[in-house]
Amino acid sequence: MIRAQALNKKFAAIEAVRDLSFQVEKGEVVALLGPNGAGKTSCMRMLSGFLKPDSGVALIAGHDSTRNPLAAKRQLGYLAEHAPIYREHTVFYYLHFVAKARGLSKGRAETAVDDVFRSLNLDSIAFQPINTLSKGSMRRVALAAAVLHRPPVLLLDEPSDGLDPIQKQLVRSLILDLAKNSAILMSTHQIDEVLALCPRTIIMAKGRKLLDQATDDLLRQSKYHNAVSFVAKESIAARAALEGLSGVTGFEQNAVDGRLYVFVHGHKPQNQLIVEKLSQKNVPFSDIRLEYGRLEEVFSKAVAEAV
Amino acid sequence: MRAFLSIVMRELQAYFFTPLALVFIIIFLLLSNSFVFYLGDLYEIGQASMQSYFRLLPWVCLLLIPALSMRSWSEEYRSGTMEFLDALPIPGWQLVLAKFISLWCVALSALAMSFPLWMTLSWLGQPDHGTIILGYLGAAMMMAAMLAVGLCISSLSENQLIVYIVTSLILLLFLLAGYPLALNPVREVFSQSFVDLVSSLSFLTHLQSISRGVLDLRDVLFYALTIVFWLAANAVLLKSRKDRG
Numbered sequence: 433m434i435r436a437q438a439l440n441k442k443f444a445a446i447e448a449v450r451d452l453s454f455q456v457e458k459g460e461v462v463a464l465l466g467p468n469g470a471g472k473t474s475c476m477r478m479l480s481g482f483l484k485p486d487s488g489v490a491l492i493a494g495h496d497s498t499r500n501p502l503a504a505k506r507q508l509g510y511l512a513e514h515a516p517i518y519r520e521h522t523v524f525y526y527l528h529f530v531a532k533a534r535g536l537s538k539g540r541a542e543t544a545v546d547d548v549f550r551s552l553n554l555d556s557i558a559f560q561p562i563n564t565l566s567k568g569s570m571r572r573v574a575l576a577a578a579v580l581h582r583p584p585v586l587l588l589d590e591p592s593d594g595l596d597p598i599q600k601q602l603v604r605s606l607i608l609d610l611a612k613n614s615a616i617l618m619s620t621h622q623i624d625e626v627l628a629l630c631p632r633t634i635i636m637a638k639g640r641k642l643l644d645q646a647t648d649d650l651l652r653q654s655k656y657h658n659a660v661s662f663v664a665k666e667s668i669a670a671r672a673a674l675e676g677l678s679g680v681t682g683f684e685q686n687a688v689d690g691r692l693y694v695f696v697h698g699h700k701p702q703n704q705l706i707v708e709k710l711s712q713k714n715v716p717f718s719d720i721r722l723e724y725g726r727l728e729e730v731f732s733k734a735v736a737e738a739v
Numbered sequence: 740m741r742a743f744l745s746i747v748m749r750e751l752q753a754y755f756f757t758p759l760a761l762v763f764i765i766i767f768l769l770l771s772n773s774f775v776f777y778l779g780d781l782y783e784i785g786q787a788s789m790q791s792y793f794r795l796l797p798w799v800c801l802l803l804i805p806a807l808s809m810r811s812w813s814e815e816y817r818s819g820t821m822e823f824l825d826a827l828p829i830p831g832w833q834l835v836l837a838k839f840i841s842l843w844c845v846a847l848s849a850l851a852m853s854f855p856l857w858m859t860l861s862w863l864g865q866p867d868h869g870t871i872i873l874g875y876l877g878a879a880m881m882m883a884a885m886l887a888v889g890l891c892i893s894s895l896s897e898n899q900l901i902v903y904i905v906t907s908l909i910l911l912l913f914l915l916a917g918y919p920l921a922l923n924p925v926r927e928v929f930s931q932s933f934v935d936l937v938s939s940l941s942f943l944t945h946l947q948s949i950s951r952g953v954l955d956l957r958d959v960l961f962y963a964l965t966i967v968f969w970l971a972a973n974a975v976l977l978k979s980r981k982d983r984g
Binding site for chain 2: 521
């Protein structure tokens with residue numbers, strides 16, 4: 433549904449995107465993760481047709497965004513960076529305008545607007561001028577405008593930037609719902625967003641694709657993957673109890689909350705063994721958990737190596 | 740068509756539901772009426788005619804049309820809504836046309852508000868209504884041509900002040916092209932046929948011709964071609980700006 437083939441874009445001497453290729457199929461939510469200036473927005477803009485690539489092809493549902501832009505745009509919902517929006521209108525008017533501009537019939541437009549009002553909880557601000565809304569509400573309106581025609585392809589640039597936790601939850605539910613019938617590419621630098629929504633992650637830096645893997649596979653590359661962590665009042669006693677235990681390779685204590693991380697060799701979870709050992713040695717502990725891994729660590733490592 | 744109309748309606752709503760159109764219309768009326776009464780000596784000439792109104796109207800337009808058109812694309816680029824607009828499945832030329840039509844509607848609303856002057860003249864004397872109608876037609880076409888220029892220039896920069904100045908300069912050239920004072924230096928360097936060509940590009944010459952009560956197809960064609968040229972140039976500039984990134 434979304435296909436980037438050897439995309440390249442330069443701004444003067446700066447290579448914004450270099451030889452970028454990937455594809456996203458229907459039902460997938462893929463994160464485009466990268467630091468500022470990684471080329472995420474340029475990539476989104478080339479896919480949406482707003483920016484012409486220097487070379488390469490951007491395909492939306494089989495239509496070339498540059499050569500056949502109208503056909504591509506009919507299949508596309510696009511939330512641009514900073515969620516640009518006409519602020520002089522009310523939310524109700526604006527979304528009806530977008531529905532009509534997308535060519536929806538009167539009946540379909542009303543249904544579509546009703547749907548996004550419900551799913552993004554916009555009823556309370558329906559007749560409020562957009563320029564009086566909070567940043568989070570504005571972004572919800574912009575997102576509603578991008579998705580109201582239920583497109584098969586969605587490009588979302590920082591969809592939950594500036595949202596409060598409740599709004600984030602609403603947006604995430606909507607994205608997961610849309611993912612059933614759409615291919616979604618989501619640019620973000622929020623790790624929690626990726627973990628909550630995206631089974632696949634593309635990591636970019638300096639315009640290049642560094643990694644393109646299942647998010648779980650990326651987590652497995654973290655040193656925290658399968659580490660066991662717990663809160664122990666007597667951390668020295670806890671360390672002493674676990675030192676020499678088969679498979680334990682090291683310890684790390686979080687300076688802020690005092691949580692102790694026990695690193696183990698291999699990919700086999702060792703939490704049961706650690707619980708048994710601590711109990712055996714009468715070391716008090718609480719809130720023990722098996723770590724999945726830290727995406728930010730994998731991300732930082734990949735970016736640092738690339739830079 | 741539905742999508743195109745929705746863009747026109749949104750633009751109109753943006754003008755008429757904010758102070759923009761109102762401020763434009765009020766200043767337009769203040770300036771045009773002041774010009775007519777103080778510079779045009781409406782009462783002193785002793786004729787029930789709107790000649791002086793149509794004679795001075797281009798200068799009012801020179802001040803106000805660039806102000807009306809300057810934000811059209813500049814604001815879209817500055818606020819980022821150009822990216823939203825570009826993602827809609829609407830061809831670029833339709834976006835240009837939609838913006839042009841909505842701008843023209845605002846300008847025509849201001850022009851229509853001068854009808855009390857016509858009423859007053861009808862009450863005071865017996866004006867030639869046909870000539871006045873043609874005058875309005877010419878003024879409407881001239882405003883459209885000026886707006887097409889302004890709209891095109893607004894796609895060049897996000898800075899509205901620059902857009903205003905450049906548009907004003909171009910419109911000034913289009914007005915001065917018909918003035919002997921401006922044409923004399925040209926006459927000294929170039930042949931008469933070139934001088935005639937420059938003169939034929941003047942908005943003033945064509946408006947004066949129509950507002951005198953002569954509907955010459957060449958005048959209509961001049962305005963029509965000018966509008967088409969600048970709108971087409973606008974569509975090309977938008978595309979090239981996009982291609983440049």
